[in-house]
Each structure stands twice: as structure tokens, then as C-alpha cells.
């Protein structure tokens with residue numbers, strides 16, 4: 001009898017700690033503006049669904065995480081089994097130092113084979129940390145999933161595509177949002193479970209103090225349908241107003257971007273920079289105004305659906321990328337364009 005009960009206890013202990021032994025994916029979902037799902041998470045869900053295995057998601061935040069989880073729950077068509085909600089005052093500011101240990105614990109418990117997050121400052125702080133703690137190689141900015149071990153990503157500022165094979169047991173990846181369609185909601189019938197993740201947060205390394213967010217009526221660069229992007233040729237901060245005037249003719253749809261030369265010259269804020277060291281965008285319409293088309297700029301906008309270039313130099317490299325080109329002086333063209341669009 002004694003032996004019997006010890007045997008039972010032993011089996012019980014094994015079954016509670018035994019990690020999942022089949023392939024499964026964890027998506028690090030991103031919450032923005034208190035209770036909203038970041039658009040890039042939807043692209044990441046599409047990438048995760050292409051792995052064709054069970055998907056769990058996790059949302060971190062200091063408040064309103066249930067609202068974000070409810071939005072995520074509507075994607076019940078993508079093999080999502082469970083949404084973990086990790087809400088704690090200590091997650092204010094979403095510091096990597098607070099979040100990574102919790103992710104590490106979850107990984108150890110559930111033995112995910114793939115951990116994905118949309119390419120953003122949020123995930124780029126966390127996932128390489130997690131990869132280091134798990135002693136695996138992080139894979140950044142994937143643009144295609146070939147199979148469970150092989151992925152594609154750009155190299156040399158977008159001039160070549162690398163197909164890589166990872167032999168790591170756990171693949172930790174950031175997903176380039178512009179390379180995957182945003183996931184479409186299912187019928188929201190509530191098959192996806194939501195589970196609160198109780199966690200004690202130990203972070204002696206950093207503390208969130210404050211965040212200053214730029215207020216703008218215009219959409220985010222990553223979600224705008226139209227981008228009027230200005231380069232060095234704009235010559236001043238005041239002249240950038242020509243671009244804002246154009247964008248404001250398409251409220252809620254258009255915004256303003258810039259080349260690094262324009263940002264470095266102080267013509268606009270650096271969060272407008274598009275390119276290798278700026279943001280990666282893929283709007284329906286990208287209008288490059290007084291931008292030469294350096295490879296580092298092209299790396300950030302070449303996936304745009306339609307590209308228009310306005311440049312006074314007919315040999316500028318940007319014309320090789322453009323679907324439509326206008327050779328001429330932007331200071332003549334832009335006021336004319338604005339007037340014509342206003343009449344329309």
C-alpha cells in the first residue's frame with residue numbers, strides 16, 4: 001500500500017511539471033495606448049498561423065490588459081488556444097527587465113518551440129534578452145516562413161534576402177509587420193481561453209519614470225495609407241509645412257515621413273525617419289519628395305504598394321524604384337498639387 005501511494009505521488013508530480021512535448025508557438029502581443037492591440041501584433045498572428053501549430057499569446061501591461069485580451073480573443077480562427085494576461089503595476093512602461101523573467105518562466109513551463117513578436121522597440125528589447133537567457137540565437141525581422149526551421153530575412157540594407165535554417169530547439173523571432181498581411185478576425189465565438197498569469201516581478205535594474213508621447217492628429221507611420229515623405233531638398237523645418245498641408249487633405253489616412261538627411265538637419269522629429277535605421281513602412285501610396293533614393297532609405301519603403309517620386313534630378317536613383325515620377329522643382333510642384341487636390 002505504501003509503495004502504491006508513493007508511486008501515485010510520483011506520477012502526479014511528473015504529470016504536473018512535464019512540459020508540452022509537441023511543437024507550439026507563443027506570440028508576444030503588444031498593448032498600446034492602454035487597452036489597444038498594436039497593429040503589428042495582427043501581422044505577427046498571421047506569421048504564427050503559418051507555422052501550423054498551436055498558438056498561445058501573452059499580453060503584458062499595468063492596466064486594461066483584459067480589454068486587449070478581448071480583442072485578441074476574436075481571432076479564434078488562427079489556432080490560438082490560450083491568451084495569458086500578465087497585469088501588474090510593475091509592468092508600467094513595459095520594461096524588458098521586468099517582462100523577460102516572466103516570459104522565461106512561461107517558456108520553461110510550456111516548452112514552446114517558437115516565440116514570435118512583431119518587430120518593434122517593445123519586442124526588440126525583450127526577445128534578444130530571452131534568447132540570451134535560453135542560449136539560442138535570436139532571428140530578427142523575418143519576412144517569410146519557409147517551414148518550422150527555415151526563415152527568410154533581408155540583409156545588406158534590403159539588397160539581398162537571406163534564407164536561414166535554425167537548429168535551435170527554440171526559435172525566437174521578430175516579425176517584420178509589412179511582410180505579412182494583418183490577421184482577420186474569426187467569428188469571435190470565444191473558444192480561446194483567457195488565463196491570468198500571476199507573477200512576482202523582480203527588477204532591481206531599472207525603473208519606469210515617465211514617457212513623453214508626441215501628440216498627432218495624423219495616423220502613425222506604420223498604419224498610414226498615404227505617406228508624404230520629405231528629404232534634404234526641403235531645406236528647412238518651415239518648408240516641411242508643405243508636406244503637412246498635403247497630408248491634412250486626407251484626414252486619418254495620410255501622414256508625413258522623412259529621410260535621415262532631413263531628420264539630421266532638424267527639419268522634423270526623428271520619429272518620422274524612414275529607412276534602415278528608421279521605420280519600415282508599406283503604405284498604399286508613398287510619395288518621396290526631394291529624396292535621392294539611397295539604399296538605406298529604400299530599405300524602409302520599398303514594400304509600398306505605389307511609389308511616386310518628385311525630384312529635380314531626372315537621374316536620381318529613386319526613379320528606379322518609382323511607379324510614377326515627376327521631374328521638377330518641389331517648391332513649384334507641391335503648392336500646385338495642394339491647390340489641385342483641394343479643388344478635388
Ligand SMILES: Cc1cc2nc3c(=O)[nH]c(=O)nc-3n(C[C@H](O)[C@H](O)[C@H](O)COP(=O)(O)OP(=O)(O)OC[C@H]3O[C@@H](n4cnc5c(N)ncnc54)[C@H](O)[C@@H]3O)c2cc1C
Nearest residue numbers: 231232233259260261275276277278290291292297312330
Ligand atoms: C548606416 C547608415 C544608415 C542610414 N539609415 C538611413 C535611414 O534609415 N533612412 C534614410 O533616409 N537614410 C539613411 N541613411 C542615409 C542615406 O545614406 C542618405 O544619406 C539619405 O537617405 C539621403 O537623404 P536625402 O535623399 O533626403 O538627401 P540627398 O541624398 O541629399 O538627396 C536630396 C535629393 O533632393 C533632390 N532635390 C534637391 N533640390 C530639389 C528641389 N528643389 N526639388 C526637387 N528635388 C530636389 C536632389 O536631386 C536629391 O536627389 C543611412 C546611412 C548610413 C550610413
